[in-house]
Amino acid sequence: MAKIRPYTHAIDRLKSVQLRPTRQRTALARLLLEGADRHVTAEQLHAEALGANVKVSLATVYNTLHQFTEAGLMREVVVETGRSYFDTNISDHHHFFEKDTGALSDIPLDSIKVLALPDAPEGREIDHVDIIVHLK
Amino acid sequence: MAKIRPYTHAIDRLKSVQLRPTRQRTALARLLLEGADRHVTAEQLHAEALGANVKVSLATVYNTLHQFTEAGLMREVVVETGRSYFDTNISDHHHFFEKDTGALSDIPLDSIKVLALPDAPEGREIDHVDIIVHLK
DNA sequence: GTGTTTGCAAAGTGTTTGCAATTTA
DNA sequence: TAAATTGCAAACACTTTGCAAACAC
DSSP states (O other): OOOOOOHHHHHHHHHHTTOOOOHHHHHHHHHHHSSSOOEEOHHHHHHHHHHTTOOOOHHHHHHHHHHHHHTTSOEEEEEETTEEEEESOOSSOEEEEETTTTEEEEEOGGGOEEEOOOOOOTTOOEEEEEEEEEEO | OOOOOOHHHHHHHHHHTTOOOOHHHHHHHHHHHSSSOOEEOHHHHHHHHHHTTOOOOHHHHHHHHHHHHHTTSOEEEEEETTEEEEESOOSSOEEEEETTTTEEEEEOGGGOEEEOOOOOOTTOOEEEEEEEEEEO
């Protein structure tokens, strides 16, 4: 049973990446970074924040998700055009995606294996590999 | 040296999937489906059509790309939010993507190997696997 | 106090749609 | 001529931005 961590943990995470722990940022950090790994869209997180009585604008949610991503606290996952997903699991892993529900979930790292990556074209290097296993 | 195929080939491809070979569709089919495999966005294809003196609206380019995709003549590839790529190579394969230039290219099928796919979650099946190798 | 952050509303981007006019079979 | 297709402009969904007010240190 995961305990709710004290408020200060979210604040410490923010401070550690030089982001001021404002009311909005701290609340979003608590929703996102405490507890289990999560996959959210901006709209989802905004709705959730409002539901939890956190007053924050959608614009700030977008800005915050990008700031967290730039700071390395989260990563962005591209699965559909026109909608951005953000993932609080920043370890190396891949995803399942259910188009009909929009649900994104992690694939356990050891249950997928890529053998033999191709050589990058002349003058280029591989930055990273994204694998999306689409479910039906 | 690939020859430019006669006009009739594009028309035959369209007829074979029950799409009327209108002036616009035929012209787009010739640009897309004759010659080498291609990766295009709607905007790119529209610009290219105009440059080739094919009068066609952007809306029709979008509609046509979707019709071709539904008909199985092309497929859509998701690499970036907010921009759709369409691929004329419908065989099973994966992609390189260069974020800085927006260039998408095919990975030779035999140069990437996926061993051990994960089990789909309860009640689900794997539809397909998309692999994007991001280059820098 | 000073620089940062917020929220609003406006602007932006890529895409889709309603519908009258046109084209195809 | 009946049905499909087109093009325009408006609508759309999602995201970003400009800027004045509020906030953190």
